[in-house]
Amino acid sequence: MRGAPAGALPCYPDAGPCRRTPPETPRVTLDIAAHLTRDADRIAAALDDALDAAPLDGEIARPDRLIAAMRHAGLGGGKRLRPVLLIAAARLFGRDDAGVVTAGAALECIHCYSLVHDDLPAMDDDDMRRGQPTVHKAYDEATAILAGDALLTLAFDLIAAPAVHADAEIRLAASRELARAAGLGGMAGGQMLDLASQHAPRGETDIRELQAMKTGALIRYAARTGARLAGAGPDDIDRLTRFGEIIGLAFQLADDLLDVEGDASALGKAAGKDAAAGKATLVALKGADWTRAELARLVEAATTELQPYGTQAEPLLALARFVAIRDR
Amino acid sequence: MRGAPAGALPCYPDAGPCRRTPPETPRVTLDIAAHLTRDADRIAAALDDALDAAPLDGEIARPDRLIAAMRHAGLGGGKRLRPVLLIAAARLFGRDDAGVVTAGAALECIHCYSLVHDDLPAMDDDDMRRGQPTVHKAYDEATAILAGDALLTLAFDLIAAPAVHADAEIRLAASRELARAAGLGGMAGGQMLDLASQHAPRGETDIRELQAMKTGALIRYAARTGARLAGAGPDDIDRLTRFGEIIGLAFQLADDLLDVEGDASALGKAAGKDAAAGKATLVALKGADWTRAELARLVEAATTELQPYGTQAEPLLALARFVAIRDR
Numbered sequence: 001m002r003g004a005p006a007g008a009l010p011c012y013p014d015a016g017p018c019r020r021t022p023p024e025t026p027r028v029t030l031d032i033a034a035h036l037t038r039d040a041d042r043i044a045a046a047l048d049d050a051l052d053a054a055p056l057d058g059e060i061a062r063p064d065r066l067i068a069a070m071r072h073a074g075l076g077g078g079k080r081l082r083p084v085l086l087i088a089a090a091r092l093f094g095r096d097d098a099g100v101v102t103a104g105a106a107l108e109c110i111h112c113y114s115l116v117h118d119d120l121p122a123m124d125d126d127d128m129r130r131g132q133p134t135v136h137k138a139y140d141e142a143t144a145i146l147a148g149d150a151l152l153t154l155a156f157d158l159i160a161a162p163a164v165h166a167d168a169e170i171r172l173a174a175s176r177e178l179a180r181a182a183g184l185g186g187m188a189g190g191q192m193l194d195l196a197s198q199h200a201p202r203g204e205t206d207i208r209e210l211q212a213m214k215t216g217a218l219i220r221y222a223a224r225t226g227a228r229l230a231g232a233g234p235d236d237i238d239r240l241t242r243f244g245e246i247i248g249l250a251f252q253l254a255d256d257l258l259d260v261e262g263d264a265s266a267l268g269k270a271a272g273k274d275a276a277a278g279k280a281t282l283v284a285l286k287g288a289d290w291t292r293a294e295l296a297r298l299v300e301a302a303t304t305e306l307q308p309y310g311t312q313a314e315p316l317l318a319l320a321r322f323v324a325i326r327d328r
Numbered sequence: 329m330r331g332a333p334a335g336a337l338p339c340y341p342d343a344g345p346c347r348r349t350p351p352e353t354p355r356v357t358l359d360i361a362a363h364l365t366r367d368a369d370r371i372a373a374a375l376d377d378a379l380d381a382a383p384l385d386g387e388i389a390r391p392d393r394l395i396a397a398m399r400h401a402g403l404g405g406g407k408r409l410r411p412v413l414l415i416a417a418a419r420l421f422g423r424d425d426a427g428v429v430t431a432g433a434a435l436e437c438i439h440c441y442s443l444v445h446d447d448l449p450a451m452d453d454d455d456m457r458r459g460q461p462t463v464h465k466a467y468d469e470a471t472a473i474l475a476g477d478a479l480l481t482l483a484f485d486l487i488a489a490p491a492v493h494a495d496a497e498i499r500l501a502a503s504r505e506l507a508r509a510a511g512l513g514g515m516a517g518g519q520m521l522d523l524a525s526q527h528a529p530r531g532e533t534d535i536r537e538l539q540a541m542k543t544g545a546l547i548r549y550a551a552r553t554g555a556r557l558a559g560a561g562p563d564d565i566d567r568l569t570r571f572g573e574i575i576g577l578a579f580q581l582a583d584d585l586l587d588v589e590g591d592a593s594a595l596g597k598a599a600g601k602d603a604a605a606g607k608a609t610l611v612a613l614k615g616a617d618w619t620r621a622e623l624a625r626l627v628e629a630a631t632t633e634l635q636p637y638g639t640q641a642e643p644l645l646a647l648a649r650f651v652a653i654r655d656r
Binding site: 066142 | 379389390391393394395398441445448450451468469470471473474476477478480481482483484485488489495496497499500503504506507508510511512516517518519520521523524534537538541
């Protein structure tokens with residue numbers, strides 16, 4: 001599963017003739033946005049399939065309302081950042097097939113479930129998401145709770161699919177790490193700390209820990225799991241893990257900055273909510289100028305981390321820039 | 329991992345001297361209730377451990393409130409029917425170690441999460457469970473939603489633990505089947521159908537399908553997974569699967585009957601709720617006499633299914649009787 005020849009560009013198997021000579025100015029000539037959009041579409045198609053048939057083997061009654069609510073949550077758009085990052089990391093090590101997309105779809109199920117539950121009245125109480133009513137608004141609260149539960153559960157069905165990797169040990173590791181990134185010591189734990197931090201003063205260390213759990217853990221998982229599923233060695237997996245940690249930090253800083261600067265369209269949700277909720281962020285603690293400088297520093301750190309891969313790392317670095325500088 | 333000598337009784341490794349001669353009247357002399365209580369305690373201890381340390385590796389902030397709510401949900405008592413069934417099925421095929429208990433703890437996490445979410449105001453709106461305030465009453469709704477999510481997620485961490493089985497393929501199959509039993513095509517889908525069926529007329533087939541998903545899937549999983557983890561062959565796994573399906577049916581019928589007959593103490597929750605909620609049950613459709621006869625028939629069917637295992641099947645049959653005849 002490993003490696004295109006040095007200097008070659010990764011390419012899509014079904015995307016027509018593939019340019020095998022690296023461009024002189026890759027940032028301009030590589031149509032990375034189109035690449036990433038196509039990967040996001042592949043994820044949506046995989047989720048569509050999974051919600052159509054996969055877990056409904058055997059003689060069961062079809063819970064149509066639940067499926068419709070899960071489709072509302074999973075197929076209503078979004079950047080698909082996490083699975084796109086997973087696919088790009090796998091492609092760096094020469095793997096780009098349906099199994100990697102399935103793993104990405106599993107990860108996206110986790111992300112989508114978290115949005116459905118976070119939007120509930122008892123949590124962030126949001127009515128709109130991605131220009132659509134949130135699931136509890138379009139359906140009802142009970143259906144939204146169940147749709148989130150069922151998306152979370154579906155993730156562990158998908159990540160165990162044989163196509164994800166031939167070696168069961170590796171699929172199992174991907175499954176267990178997903179549970180840890182999503183659970184008590186990761187996303188769910190971070191969300192609890194975030195809720196508890198409202199209107200409570202928090203220092204930089206606390207904020208960083210909370211954010212590493214709440215948003216960092218899944219993004220870190222995406223980068224390292226893509227590498228692992230493509231057969232990368234331990235050093236490469238470590239490198240991609242560090243890259244994922246940098247992207248996770250940049251994602252949260254950029255999100256907090258957009259919230260302060262009130263750019264609802266780039267955020268894809270209402271702005272100004274953090275201050276209104278009394279949430280402690282690094283932007284609130286250290287200011288917008290510090291944040292912009294830190295984002296630039298993180299993009300540089302990401303670039304340095306991926307230096308050994310040369311131009312093949314360009315799609316991943318484009319993702320890093322996209323995450324850090326959301327409105328450009 | 330297979331087989332105690334024919335005619336021998338299964339026993340606990342740490343429970344002192346083990347009687348190796350089958351008793352002449354096993355239903356009386358085997359202290360099955362004590363066995364089952366001890367297994368339930370082993371599950372509680374495993375959950376206690378899991379909520380103490382396991383998923384909290386690395387440098388993270390400790391979400392104490394979330395952990396406390398998960399402990400409230402997971403360690404507040406309960407019959408532990410599903411994991412006790414899993415352990416008893418494994419013991420029938422000669423396995424009884426900490427790894428089986430870990431698998432049982434994973435299954436119990438799924439069951440406990442479902443109770444926390446089902447009790448929420450938007451779902452069944454219950455204030456009390458097992459003589460304690462429900463999680464959203466003891467904490468708050470946001471914490472209850474997150475505690476359920478984190479318990480569900482923890483299940484997939486535990487089931488992947490190396491101790492569960494040496495063969496990653498078998499652990500992975502146990503994990504994927506758990507996702508299917510709990511998700512869209514199982515418990516979560518059944519709960520959706522149950523909510524949708526309130527005040528709607530439903531026929532026997534619909535009710536049976538709904539219940540097979542809502543409560544049957546996890547109980548069936550318990551019996552077949554115990555056998556599989558102990559190295560049972562395909563025919564034995566099929567037999568235990570059918571046994572699990574029978575137990576699942578009996579469990580639901582007995583639950584519905586107790587609800588009608590108003591025995592809150594045997595139920596462990598408020599009685600009379602099904603009729604108040606307008607839920608369609610087989611008891612409501614066919615009457616209490618039919619239900620009692622059907623329960624007796626199911627116990628006989630369970631006994632016939634396990635005939636090939638002789639007296640070694642006695643703990644499993646005691647469980648079947650306990651499930652069918654809850655108040656005796």
